[in-house]
Amino acid sequence: MNHTKGGLVIFTANSHPSSRELGKRIAERLGVELGKVQVYQEANRETRVQIQESVRGKDVFVIQTVSKDVNTTIMEMLIMVYACRTSCARSITGVLPYFPYSKQCKMRKRGSIVSKLIASMMCKAGLTHLITMDLHQKEIQGFFNIPVDNLRASPFLLQYIQEEIPDYRNAVIVAKSPASAKRAQSFAERLRLGIAVIHGEAQDAESDQVDGRHSPPTVKTTGAIHPSMEIPLLIPKEKPPITVVGDVGGRIAIIVDDIIDDVDSFVAAAETLKERGAYKIFVMATHGILSSEAPRFIEESAIDEVVVTNTIPHELQKLQCPKIKTVDISMILSEAIRRIHNGESMSYLFRNIGVDD
Numbered sequence: 001m002n003h004t005k006g007g008l009v010i011f012t013a014n015s016h017p018s019s020r021e022l023g024k025r026i027a028e029r030l031g032v033e034l035g036k037v038q039v040y041q042e043a044n045r046e047t048r049v050q051i052q053e054s055v056r057g058k059d060v061f062v063i064q065t066v067s068k069d070v071n072t073t074i075m076e077m078l079i080m081v082y083a084c085r086t087s088c089a090r091s092i093t094g095v096l097p098y099f100p101y102s103k104q105c106k107m108r109k110r111g112s113i114v115s116k117l118i119a120s121m122m123c124k125a126g127l128t129h130l131i132t133m134d135l136h137q138k139e140i141q142g143f144f145n146i147p148v149d150n151l152r153a154s155p156f157l158l159q160y161i162q163e164e165i166p167d168y169r170n171a172v173i174v175a176k177s178p179a180s181a182k183r184a185q186s187f188a189e190r191l192r193l194g195i196a197v198i199h200g201e202a203q204d205a206e207s208d209q210v211d212g213r214h215s216p217p218t219v220k221t222t223g224a225i226h227p228s229m230e231i232p233l234l235i236p237k238e239k240p241p242i243t244v245v246g247d248v249g250g251r252i253a254i255i256v257d258d259i260i261d262d263v264d265s266f267v268a269a270a271e272t273l274k275e276r277g278a279y280k281i282f283v284m285a286t287h288g289i290l291s292s293e294a295p296r297f298i299e300e301s302a303i304d305e306v307v308v309t310n311t312i313p314h315e316l317q318k319l320q321c322p323k324i325k326t327v328d329i330s331m332i333l334s335e336a337i338r339r340i341h342n343g344e345s346m347s348y349l350f351r352n353i354g355v356d357d
Helices: 017-030 070-086 114-125 138-143 154-164 178-191 264-275 294-299 315-320 330-342
Strands: 008-012 037-041 047-051 059-063 091-096 129-133 148-151 171-175 194-199 243-245 252-260 280-288 305-309 324-327
Touching: 008 017, 008 330, 017 059, 017 330, 037 070, 047 070, 059 070, 059 330, 070 091, 070 114, 091 330, 114 138, 129 330, 138 148, 148 330, 154 178, 154 280, 154 305, 154 324, 171 178, 178 194, 178 252, 194 264, 252 264, 264 280, 264 294, 294 315, 315 324
Parallel strands: 008 059, 059 091, 091 129, 129 148, 171 194, 171 252, 252 280, 280 305, 305 324
Antiparallel strands: 037 047, 194 243
């Protein structure tokens, strides 16, 4: 049954077959057929997009999931959006459940804020609206000059905990670093559970707040600065020994985060929790990138189960590691598309979501 008004076209912009699965689920829920489009790579690796039906005066929704070849994914999206724009579509909404380069949203030494570049490219290509999910930093929305709906996957993950973990009342929500404490607190308050924070683990480059303003030399240079005006140096950080703030003994530990990619920090956190007496360990995240040897490391670790959503296709990783489970979030994406197309309020999808969520 069609749940939308006329004039709606849904395209999947990804040339990889496994990445089109989410688009099929969304179209099925809306009761429409996927739009006819051909996306492929030329022999010289150039991306070519051919739209095979009229989009003139229609609301176009371009669904793009991130494959292993992230840069090709972005180009497919940009070229398809531009093709729809030059074909006189009334509006073009990008549905990008995982926003690529979202970790590069802060200045690091002489690097660049790549998230801002990607946002500018999408707007320039012709995007008029963006639907995404659990941005790595909510402030990324400010990089766009178009409306951005940052949906949340936490209701689906909370439902999984309540329905699939029989004794979840004996659980504790764990933040694997102080940076994840707000997310853990949000889960704990909604489930009426306790919280624990792991502090002192080796931090990755992103957690090191090297901020891009370290250009002046740290050694004295003659004649450069007046002797009475020497700039004081910031005391370097010294990481303390690993400690767990909170009681996990004899409990189920549920580690929550937004992205699970390089699993080393999760594996180390699981070992620490096991040493402190946790008898079962779950990891829950919205985006399961699971790069490189992640499935093997998870299989060999103390982690009992990794639960992620299908914002990113990971069927191959699931075959390599049966501990990986998937939660389907196509329902909220299809409802967002329906509401935008029909001109309805989006506030229903953001019920009980606070500023810190």
